[in-house]
Amino acid sequence: MENRPPDLEIAIFAAGCFWDVEAAFRRIEGVAATEVGYTGGTAPDPTYEQVRSGTTSHVEAVRIAFDSAVVRYDQLLDLFWDIHDPTAPAESSSERSVIFFTSGEQEQRAEASRDRLQASGRCGGRKILTEILPASRFWEAEEHHQQFYEKCGRSYTTTVKYWE
Secondary structure, eight states: OTTOOTTOEEEEEEESOHHHHHHHHHTSTTEEEEEEEEESSSSSSOOHHHHHHTSSOOEEEEEEEEOTTTSOHHHHHHHHHHTSOTTSOOSSGGGOEEEEESSHHHHHHHHHHHHHHHHHTTTTTOOOOOEEEEOOOOEEOOGGGTTHHHHTTOOOOOOOOSOO
């Protein structure tokens, strides 16, 4: 993704297992590319095993290159909220809910989106635990994790939508 066309924007989300998150975003028209990896922590060039151990502070994340003329960042945020429960404590530190912003505008949109969801009552009075943090170095995950479901010949389907 380092050689992406300059007219594409980048979004980075962490919402549990990165295989599922990537599969959900790959289906969206206007998403040009995705890659799974690790970010938000301190260890350089971490491995999956290191991240899962909880010793690196990294999360499993998905970096998304998208055409904002086709899909808006706000639409990606809507999908992010829909595919996981942002009020649930993470099962592990590597699967916590985080929006990594790449610009001041993304930060403002992410905060406004979170605040709208919290105020909507759709969370049943529970507090949204999602962190909103500046993007930091993104370490691409091992090749066998990229487009995992496609490589395994399995389709990703979710029957879970956390918010109606």
